[in-house]
Amino acid sequence: MKKDKFYKNSFLLTLSNLTTGVLGFMFSIILSRELGAEGMGLYGLVMPIYNLFICLICAGVITAISKLSAVYYDKNEFGNLKKTVRTTIIFNLIWALLITFLVFIFAPYISKFVIKDERTLDAIRITCPAMVFICISNIFKGYFYGISKITVPAFIDIFEKAVRIGIILVISKLFSPDNITATVTSAYIALCIGEFISLLLLYIYYKKDSLKLPKAYCKTEGRAQLLFNVLVIAVPLCLNGFLSTTLATVSTLIVPRRLLVAGFEYSTALSLIGKFTGMTLNIVFFPMIVISSISTILIPDLSQTMNKKDIYSAEKRIYEVLKISFLLGLSTLIICNNIPDSLGVMFFNRNDLGPYIKFASLCAPLFYCAASTYGMLNGLGKQSIILRNSLVISIIEVFCLYILTAVKNINIFGYGITIMITSVLTLCLNLYEINKVCKIRLSLPNILINLFFALLIYYLISYINLILPSSLGLIKYLIIILLGFSLLIISMIAEERKEY
Structure with missing residues (x-):
């Protein structure tokens, strides 16, 4: 390919x-x-x-x-x-x-x-x-x-x-x-x-x-x-x-069941689950569509590259996909932390989703990167590794949800904390296995530059959110969303002619 x-x-x-x-x-x-x-x-x-x-x-x-x-x-x-x-x-x-x-x-x-x-x-x-x-x-x-x-x-x-x-x-x-x-x-x-x-x-x-x-x-x-x-x-x-x-x-x-233990009524527990998993995560993880698409094409692409023993090309492809995943997650984090209440009203006509959106978005950069690593392992033919790592992560997920969601002051936010924990572990386990086959060369200066751009865009969007009148409605929020995802475009252009 x-x-x-x-x-x-x-x-x-x-x-x-x-x-x-x-x-x-x-x-x-x-x-x-x-x-x-x-x-x-x-x-x-x-x-x-x-x-x-x-x-x-x-x-x-x-x-x-x-x-x-x-x-x-x-x-x-x-x-x-x-x-x-x-x-x-x-x-x-x-x-x-x-x-x-x-x-x-x-x-x-x-x-x-x-x-x-x-x-x-x-x-x-x-x-x-x-x-x-x-x-x-x-x-x-x-x-x-x-x-x-x-x-x-x-x-x-x-x-x-x-x-x-x-x-x-x-x-x-x-x-x-x-x-x-x-x-x-x-x-x-x-x-x-x-x-x-x-x-x-x-x-x-x-x-x-x-x-x-x-x-x-x-x-x-x-x-x-x-x-x-x-x-x-x-x-x-x-x-x-x-x-x-x-x-x-x-x-x-x-x-x-654990929310019941925390002291909530069953109907209230279902409502909390509906708000967090049925609405909030749909907003925060919507850009995962891009990661899923790339991963689908990545599997046969990496398979053919490895069959040709072209390790350099495989390493380069893995680096590029990881970078796109991280930047997409950062962009999502920036947008969701700037206009969380507005996103809830815009998509679900609810004004009570803001805290959930803001909290769930914290895991976006790591979650997006972790999700992309499964496509890499598939392309490298490491199905048994995927099985082992997925089982380990799933068991930890069950354990974390069981403990955290039963704490009344944490309740449904335990779901978000669990996603953060499992994302970090998934990324570490999968990158360790990928690195055995293809060396992943991460550049600290590039990471710091991207984080600087992210901070700059965050404050720029915060300022624009203040000066643009709410009367603009949907147009205002579309401008903010486009600016948020501009981080990905700026970074890709900045490195377009750089040698990997």
Whole structure:
């Protein structure tokens, strides 16, 4: 994968993910207004269960298919490429149907004894077909990422998010659900329909694209071998995803119980969770879309670079991604600390999110860098390291949440403290392993210069926030947000011609 192609694909995927992120953000805003803080908390209790079984069904499939597709495509082994996709679909479909059948049957027990809120029963059952749809969709997405045709899944994701917003609006207006349970269930109906449309479109485009591939006259590998090639990559990632998500689900489910220990009513606890995880973190971690996009392209890029034994290029790429992640986190910190109350009103029409936004933004620089290191380890083929480190971090996360959220004076802020602790540990553990393969040369003068620019922009934005009248409304805050993210642009231009 050539360098210019890496940045071109990263830009396109970032642009697409920003669009889907904006649509997803709009979906969160609409949900928050339909459900309220307590409803958002209830909605958030179902999502970890959904993510948990998605991980069990198909975690690692996108990475495995994208890496193998890239190799087969470069070698012109189109027969193996198409046969791998078909074989993986059959295997994953059987596996997904088995798991979702069990989830549907045991949904009453999950809602009653795991989530401990029987209002989630219908929502859990509604997610079952969505799990099957997303399982197959991930195979097609991996195929398109591997052959560098990222625009297909990108545009389909945008369309799917737009459809989901339309469906929730139609349901809320035509049927007017009269309670939280019905409204939460309708939100998951919208998710299910959106995933089906996404699968249908991906299948249509895959059929069209695969027909354009040259016919394969050489003998292909057996289905068992091709499936093994996929599973040897996917299973460690699946195990990692499932165990980490299990612990993340435990973390999510213990928070309301620990808040009860701290002395809060159950409805108040759900409201606090809705405000912090359902609203605040959506604002603070919105720029993570950029990191996620770069990481998706980074995996096959680093794989091919390491196969060529081009260590220098790999080191340079890792340095660049770490820098972008850190600067993006700093920019987020600057913006969220300048206009926290305004961000809460702007996105969720709430004036009580300011303290949460300001506090959560403190972890942004380290969290963004830590998140990018997982893509680096994946690209370097260190799936077993990812599994080990993720498990360690997840266990520490559960422990911290259990202790901190039960302290009345800390309460939901314990969630933010936990993110800070786990971000530091993740960054240290992952960089230690990356440094064994690729030496990471961090420049202290460059770090100090970037911090100086960050401080300068912070005070500049603070001054602009004071002198610009509130009557400008949205325009004022858009100017501040653009100035905040200018740190990334200034720093990249400053080092554009510097030698790494």
